[in-house]
Amino acid sequence: MIFTREKKQVWSLFEKISFRFLFLYFTLYTVSIFTGPLWKPMINWIGKSIFQITREFSSNGRGSGDTTYAYLLLFLFFCVAIISAFLWSIIDKKRKSYNQLQYGFLVFIRIIVIFFMLNYGFVKIFHLQMSEVSNADLIKNLGDKSPMGLAWTFMGFSKTYSFFAGLAEVTAGLLLLFRRTQTFGAIATVVVMLNVFMMNLCFDIPVKIFSFHLMLMGLLLLLADAKRVFGVLLLNKNITNYTIYPKLNKEETRIIAIVKLVLVVLTCGLFIFTSYTRYKKQYIAPKTALFGVWKVTTFKKGTDIAKKDFTKQWKYIAIDRAKMASIKNFDDQQNYYTFIVDTIKNTVVFGDYKSENLDTLQLINKDSIVTLAGKIKTDTVFIKLQKKKAKDFLINSRGFHWVNEFPLNR
Structure with missing residues (x-):
């Protein structure tokens, strides 16, 4: 398997090469979420020199994540990951395994997925991402709506459905917090994000790249438990002697649990506070004159x-x-x-x-x-x-x- 939560003393050549590529690609992608504009000089060069793009394109999609700039970033990261993984394999060919680096990488992926599942989940719970049907929507012809506008109206019509969709995302994020529930969290993330990705794909919502990568991250976490998941669900096997790496003592477990609790309280508190502030302004505050x-x-x-x-x-x-x-x-x-x-x-x-x-x-x-x-x-x-x-x-x-x-x- 490419990933595993077990400690393996010796990895196969395929496992090592595939890990190097995935580690490099997803590290670059997740870092770019917060540093996208910093790649602009290189992306402009790639667009003009390699793809012969003559029109102007910007790193600011004004809400769109599926810009020319974003696709060129993926091309860059894919090429860099392949070349770097090849060089890494030559330089580090004697290494037998990457257990510790893999553990850190999977923890990093979990943190990223948890953050965004909670973020998007809470704005749906408070009915903010796709807010209620507006007065302007009530007088608009159905045929004049864009596919994205139709999806927004569909989701915005029902606060209950918006709450349910957000609760599913928050639940997936919370399940990823703990070792015992990480597998369920990975399954929930894949299922929830597959639905989001298909909605983005079918209604032309420009968050296709991001939602697809969140789904892939959930799939990576699920692959780490593939032996147990497929063994139990498909092969009907009893998986024994399965020790999750690293094996923690009681003191380490307690410290990690406290850190997780503090971070979850702070993160959820931040999302709830900011979301409720917007909710209060949008739904509770007095309406404007002639509303x-x-x-x-x-x-x-x-x-x-x-x-x-x-x-x-x-x-x-x-x-x-x-x-x-x-x-x-x-x-x-x-x-x-x-x-x-x-x-x-x-x-x-x-x-x-x-x-x-x-x-x-x-x-x-x-x-x-x-x-x-x-x-x-x-x-x-x-x-x-x-x-x-x-x-x-x-x-x-x-x-x-x-x-x-x-x-x-x-």
Whole structure:
């Protein structure tokens, strides 16, 4: 086997070479997670000189982990790992085994996997990674959503499902903490991350590289227990005389347990504190002024209703956050605009998003009816809005039913 939790005095040539490659590749990859931009000069050279890439590419994917830069990093690490493993095999050909280095490497991999499983798990538990369906989503056509946007809406619809998905990741991370449960943690990590990877793959979510490598790391940890796992589950054998390396005495076990407890409490405490702070701000704090979906019942430009440009009339306004609104026209074009509500002055500052040229409209808000009047650029406008209730949308009103005589699939 490539990895084992047993101490083997003599490793085969295949075991030594494969270990050297995997050790080098995954060490480089995990280090690059925190040092990605530092490789920029070398990656730029590889992209232009080897792959003849003429367009500009950046180390900052703005949330995407599947950039050209990221794939070139993998190419670099793969080549470096192969060449270095070959040279290492020549220089260190007399060594019989790497038990101690393997142990340290597997501990390092466990720490990395535990950290990210807890990190991603807690943000799902607090329903933050894929947050609840927004007002802007409620007025968006299904066909206008990207595959990733569809996945985000699917996950964001149910807090319970988000909690369940996050709990699965946190559980996998916690099981990896202890020797007795490490095997179960490795199995859980592989299963959970396979599902995440397939979701990223099928919904074009740009975290495919990272989720795939987390799954591979879980698989490496599982391979270290392959003798027991496959022996018991597939071969139905009783595995005896299996001593995990290194063998620890009671004092060492106690010290390690205390260190693990402190680190887990600190790590979980950090993730819970930061996640709850975001949760409180997003779900508990008072909503911004005019929060909700507003249907445009009257849209006048100048003295007449703008019949000549009917498709450009506003159809809906969705407000989720302060200083911003999503406006949908009758031609189904939906865009974000600056929309700053001042309930003291009864005004709305409006304009193209991130534009410095903004207009001020007078606001009247009475009994779920809002009117806006003033000038937008050179046009005089009069707009009347009526607030839609959340349950006017089927996705909010349907609810949960234990008994369904017929499926409601719309």
